[in-house]
Amino acid sequence: MNDSVRQMWIICGTHVRRVLVDRGTAIWLLALPLALIGVLGMSLQSLMSADFIPPKPYRVVVAESASGDHEALLRPLQALPRHLEVSTAPTPGEARDMVVQRQADAAVVVTGLVPETGELTVSLISAPGAVITEMMTSILDEVLLQIQANTAASTRAVRTEAHAEGAAGDGVPAWLQTDAFTYYAVGITSMFIMFAAHAVSVQAVRDRATDVYARLRALGVTPAAYMLGGSAASIVVSVLFASVMAVVSRLLFGVTWGHALSWLALTLTGATAAAGLSLAVMALFPKPEHVDGGGGAIFNILAFLGGSMTPLHVLPEWFRTSLAWLPNRAVLAGYLKASRGAEPAAVSGELTTLAAAAAVLFALGWLAWNVRGKEEA
Amino acid sequence: MVRTAVTDSEVGAGRGGVEPVIHVDALRKRYGKTTAVDGVSFSVFPGETFGLLGPNGAGKTTTMKIMCGLVQPDEGDVTVGGVSVRKAPRQVQRMLGVVPQGLALYEDLTAHQNLVYFAKLRGIARTEIAAQVGEILSLTGLADDAHRKVKGFSGGMKRRLNIGIGLLGRPHVLLLDEPTVGIDPQSRRHILDSVRRLADEGVTIIYTSHYMEEVEYLCRRVAIIDHGRVIAQGPIDEVRALAGDSVVLRVPLLSAESKAIDVEALRRAVAVPVEARSGELRFMLPEGSSQVPGILNILVSMGVALDGMTVESPNLESVFLALTGKALRDHESSGGAA
Numbered sequence: 001m002n003d004s005v006r007q008m009w010i011i012c013g014t015h016v017r018r019v020l021v022d023r024g025t026a027i028w029l030l031a032l033p034l035a036l037i038g039v040l041g042m043s044l045q046s047l048m049s050a051d052f053i054p055p056k057p058y059r060v061v062v063a064e065s066a067s068g069d070h071e072a073l074l075r076p077l078q079a080l081p082r083h084l085e086v087s088t089a090p091t092p093g094e095a096r097d098m099v100v101q102r103q104a105d106a107a108v109v110v111t112g113l114v115p116e117t118g119e120l121t122v123s124l125i126s127a128p129g130a131v132i133t134e135m136m137t138s139i140l141d142e143v144l145l146q147i148q149a150n151t152a153a154s155t156r157a158v159r160t161e162a163h164a165e166g167a168a169g170d171g172v173p174a175w176l177q178t179d180a181f182t183y184y185a186v187g188i189t190s191m192f193i194m195f196a197a198h199a200v201s202v203q204a205v206r207d208r209a210t211d212v213y214a215r216l217r218a219l220g221v222t223p224a225a226y227m228l229g230g231s232a233a234s235i236v237v238s239v240l241f242a243s244v245m246a247v248v249s250r251l252l253f254g255v256t257w258g259h260a261l262s263w264l265a266l267t268l269t270g271a272t273a274a275a276g277l278s279l280a281v282m283a284l285f286p287k288p289e290h291v292d293g294g295g296g297a298i299f300n301i302l303a304f305l306g307g308s309m310t311p312l313h314v315l316p317e318w319f320r321t322s323l324a325w326l327p328n329r330a331v332l333a334g335y336l337k338a339s340r341g342a343e344p345a346a347v348s349g350e351l352t353t354l355a356a357a358a359a360v361l362f363a364l365g366w367l368a369w370n371v372r373g374k375e376e377a
Numbered sequence: 378m379v380r381t382a383v384t385d386s387e388v389g390a391g392r393g394g395v396e397p398v399i400h401v402d403a404l405r406k407r408y409g410k411t412t413a414v415d416g417v418s419f420s421v422f423p424g425e426t427f428g429l430l431g432p433n434g435a436g437k438t439t440t441m442k443i444m445c446g447l448v449q450p451d452e453g454d455v456t457v458g459g460v461s462v463r464k465a466p467r468q469v470q471r472m473l474g475v476v477p478q479g480l481a482l483y484e485d486l487t488a489h490q491n492l493v494y495f496a497k498l499r500g501i502a503r504t505e506i507a508a509q510v511g512e513i514l515s516l517t518g519l520a521d522d523a524h525r526k527v528k529g530f531s532g533g534m535k536r537r538l539n540i541g542i543g544l545l546g547r548p549h550v551l552l553l554d555e556p557t558v559g560i561d562p563q564s565r566r567h568i569l570d571s572v573r574r575l576a577d578e579g580v581t582i583i584y585t586s587h588y589m590e591e592v593e594y595l596c597r598r599v600a601i602i603d604h605g606r607v608i609a610q611g612p613i614d615e616v617r618a619l620a621g622d623s624v625v626l627r628v629p630l631l632s633a634e635s636k637a638i639d640v641e642a643l644r645r646a647v648a649v650p651v652e653a654r655s656g657e658l659r660f661m662l663p664e665g666s667s668q669v670p671g672i673l674n675i676l677v678s679m680g681v682a683l684d685g686m687t688v689e690s691p692n693l694e695s696v697f698l699a700l701t702g703k704a705l706r707d708h709e710s711s712g713g714a715a
Contacts, residue, residue, distance in 0.1 A: 003500065010497045018485055211479030215542070218445040218475040219498050220467050 004225040011221070011229025015200050016236050025199050029241055033188045034248060040188075041181035041253060044311070057085040058132045061104040063095035064111075073110055073122065076143045083135070092123075099125050105132045108140070120147065182256060182339055185249040187308035189242055190270065190331035194299045196241040197234035197274035201282040204230040205291045227369060231275045231362070238271035255339075262338035262347050269354035270331035276361030277327060283368030302328050327357040396459075398423045398550060398581050399444070404453035406439055406605075413439040414450070415605035421583055423549075426576045428596035428613075429585040430693055436605035437585040438478055441554045444583070445475045457550060474548030476540050478555045484528035488519050488538050491527060492545065499546045513541040516571060533564020540568060550581045557591060569594055589693035601697055608700050616696055622665030623695035626672060627687040628658045638681065646675050650698060661698040 019025050062074055077086045087104070089095035095107035106126035122140055126133040204226075207213040216226060246263065249255040257263050281298060285291040303309055306329035312320055323329055334342075334350030344351070397420035406414040414436045421427040429437050442448040444455045446466030455462045455469075462469045482491045492510040501509060514520040517537040527535060540556055553572065557565045572595055576582055586592050592599055593613060600610035609616050630638065630653070640653045649668065650661040658676075662668040666688055676683060689695075 006500075007498055010494070014483075014486075014494050018483065022485060211477035211481040212483070214442070214447055214477050214479075215475060215481035215495070216498065217447050218470055218473065218477075219495065220470045220500075221498060 003220070004222055007221050007225045008229040008232065011216075011226060012232040012236065015203055015230060015233030016240075018203060019199050019233075019237050029192060029196055029199065030244065030248070033192045033245060034252065036188045037181065037184045037249060037253060037255075040184040040309075041179075044180040044184075053082050054131075057081065057083055058105040058135070059103070060084045060086050060106050060108060060132075060136065061089045061095045061098050062086060062108045062110070063089040063092045064109070072147055073108065073143060076146070077108075077139070080139070096125050099127075106136050108136070120144075181249075181253040183311060183336070185245070185253060185255040185257075186335040186339060187303075187306075187311075187332055189245045189249075190306065190328045190335060191299070191303035191308035192245070193238045193242055193267075193270055193331065194274045194277060194302065194328060195296075196238040197271065197278040198281070198295045198299065200230060200234040200237055200275075201278040201295070202288060202292050205282050205285070205288045209288050223370065227279065227366065231279055234275035234278055235268075235271045238274055239267055242267045242271070257335070258337075258339040258341050259343055262334070262342055262344050265344050265351055266331055266334040266338060266347060266354070269351050269358065270327065270334075273327035273331075273354045273358040273361065276358045276365060279365030280361045280368065283365045283372060302326060305329070307332050325353055325357070327354055327361075330354050330357070395422055397421055398458055399427075399583065400456045401440070401444065402453050402455070404440060404443055404455065405451045406443060406448065407451055412605050414443070416453070417600075417602065417605070417607050418453075419600045419607060419610055421581055423581055424576070424579045425598065426572070426582040426584060426596045428592035428599035429583060429602060430587065430589060430592045430599055430697075431585075431602035432587050432697075435587075435602045437602055438554055439605075440602070441475075441552050441583070441585060445473050445552060446470055471546075472548060472550055474543040474546065474551040476543035476551070476553045476556050478558065480535050480539050482527055482535070482538055482542060484535075485526060487524050487526055488514065488530075488541075489523040491538065492542060495542045496545045501546055509545060509547070513544050516544070516574075517541040518567060531561070531564070533560040533567070536560050536564060537568060537571070540571065544575070548580070551575065551583070553582060553584045555586055556584075557586070557588065565591075589697075593693060599693065601693065601700070603697070603701050609696060613693070617691050617693065620691035620696040620699040623661065623663050623691055623699045624665050624669075625689040625692065625695055626660040626662055626669055627689065628660070628676065628681075629684055629686075630656055630658060631682060631684065643675075643679065646679065647672055661695060663698060 060077060062077065074086060074088070077084055089098060089107070092107075092109040095104070095109060098104040099107045106124060109123040109125065111121040111123070122144060124133070124136055124140060126136060207216070213226070217223075246255075246257050250257065278295065281295045282291055285294045305323050306326045307315065307320075308328065312332075324333070330350040330353040334347040334354075337347050337350070399421040401417060401419050404414050404417045405412070417436065417440050419427070419429075429440065431437050439448060443450045444457070444462065446462050446469055450463070457469045457472050460468050460472070483494070486494070489510060492513060493506060496506045496509060511520075514523050517540065519534060519538060519541070522530065522534065527538065530538070536556060536558075540553065543551060543553070556572075557568055560568075569591060572582060572584065576595070582595075584592065584595055596613060598610070598612050599616055600607045601616065602608065609619055638653060638658070640651065643658070644651050647660065649663070649672070652659050658681075660668075660672055662672070669686075669688060673683065673686070691699075
């Protein structure tokens with residue numbers, strides 16, 4: 001083993017040890033996420049359950065365009081009286097107005113079979129991000145699949161304006177596939193993987209502020225060995241954290257993490273991306289207090305945008321799709337899939353996103369660190 | 378212009394033609410428009426304790442960083458044992474023990490864990506680590522506290538550990554950058570005695586400080602540095618002679634007066650450098666003892682109760698005053714210098 005690799009592992013081991021013996025960090029990395037999972041899981045359990053019944057039925061108005069036939073749609077909707085109060089409107093325009101004027105929570109406009117395209121189109125009009133939107137999206141997807149199955153092979157039943165991610169391939173609406181405890185165990189873990197990685201980075205920045213880094217350099221430790229040692233420690237701490245969370249959340253809240261190989265692959269790539277992100281943050285902020293505060297702020301924003309705090313399915317679709325590249329979002333999406341039994345191949349998209357994010361973030365962090373090092377020298 | 382009391386070659390000749398172990402040759406380093414080091418040159422011989430004296434910001438730390446390969450000089454070079462730090466920094470680093478000015482240790486680890494960590498990074502063999510760590514704990518007086526976390530240590534204990542880490546690998550050359558900053562007199566004494574003991578064992582030491590007493594206690598030769606330049610160097614006695622008639626007048630203050638005295642107003646009144654430190658006023662008198670009566674009159678007129686005084690013969694502080702016209706601690710933020 002050459003000098004640099006040996007030094008890298010010594011540095012990695014010491015950083016990990018320092019995080020593990022620090023009671024404050026240990027409490028912060030375990031007690032807080034578990035408390036969040038417990039509180040959020042219990043609060044939103046009914047909302048995210050298959051047994052969810054709204055306090056009062058949502059008002060849905062159905063209208064058909066000139067050539068539309070809404071009868072095929074009305075029947076299944078009327079079969080859910082505890083969830084929906086269904087009425088009809090003479091025209092699509094009036095149905096839309098009822099939603100705008102808050103006389104209805106959602107409108108469904110049925111366009112008849114279009115000869116040129118062979119499509120039966122259903123449009124959903126409702127407020128983006130509202131629970132009713134997600135609920136109707138899922139219901140309509142299921143209903144349209146039934147309609148399509150009962151009509152000519154050339155006919156395609158499609159829905160417009162609102163789309164649900166991974167809609168109902170197995171006949172079960174996506175929003176009902178994950179219970180609140182699982183969702184928040186996944187969400188909070190993907191959020192705190194970043195904080196776990198960052199706990200090490202804060203130590204590394206303190207090294208620069210306290211002359212430890214200067215001493216290490218004077219001992220012949222190269223910047224690359226130091227950085228890689230720190231990043232390896234970030235990854236180790238993150239993986240340890242995710243492992244503990246998986247076991248404890250399983251024991252406390254009955255969370256199922258699903259396919260073990262998928263979980264492992266996602267955890268490793270997610271931890272690597274988080275280490276890269278933390279490295280970039282560390283390289284950008286010169287002072288430990290700024291790294292601590294700045295990193296915390298950035299990770300909280302990322303956690304929100306990535307769906308750790310607010311469930312993805314209540315966020316507007318444009319919001320969900322445009323931020324799918326965020327590393328913590330990719331971890332969350334991948335974990336959700338894995339929890340439903342997805343094999344590694346099924347989470348390859350998330351793994352690719354995470355690998356790419358890790359490469360970019362490490363490159364940026366390394367560049368910034370070196371630029372700063374040269375300025376200081 | 379550098380005031381050199383005795384040249385390096387003369388010192389070398391006096392040591393039987395021994396080659397210097399460290400040779401600093403015309404170092405220059407700029408940071409943007411600021412020149413941190415401007416043509417610094419000196420040599421240090423085997424077994425010698427060499428003092429690098431100057432106020433904060435004079436360029437001492439930058440010179441030290443260049444010497445141990447942490448900063449690349451714009452011009453000039455440093456050789457240690459004949460090896461150029463520019464060409465082979467790693468080889469030079471293996472010969473050096475470095476004690477940075479800041480506390481370069483982990484407070485959340487124990488003293489023992491710190492020493493073992495840095496020993497491993499230094500590449501000391503596993504079989505040798507325990508012996509060296511034990512020696513250092515003993516030398517620094519920390520053996521009884523070896524397994525306590527450093528964050529529970531006093532400032533002096535942390536400083537001693539900081540030095541101890543620099544001794545790992547039994548280096549032949551030790552660079553000590555302001556190792557006694559911010560500690561109590563007892564710990565300072567312990568550190569100075571430890572440094573002397575190392576010197577007695579044949580370790581070559583470069584000791585930077587802005588405390589002239591420490592340099593006078595430890596070193597036979599010294600370089601005084603200011604604004605990145607060496608303004609005087611040579612054996613201490615001969616450098617001291619460069620001060621001419623300068624003396625230092627020390628006037629003890631009653632504790633109540635220490636708090637009330639307006640040093641800035643006093644400086645304007647006496648028109649010589651003055652500082653309030655450790656419960657006393659220190660006046661740097663470039664024209665010698667003849668200035669003492671005038672200063673005392675001014676103090677009496679300002680209502681300062683006199684309770685004795687001391688006039689010190691020329692020392693390195695007065696050399697600095699004579700050469701630069703300002704007190705050695707002019708740049709010190711906490712010393713109350715004026």
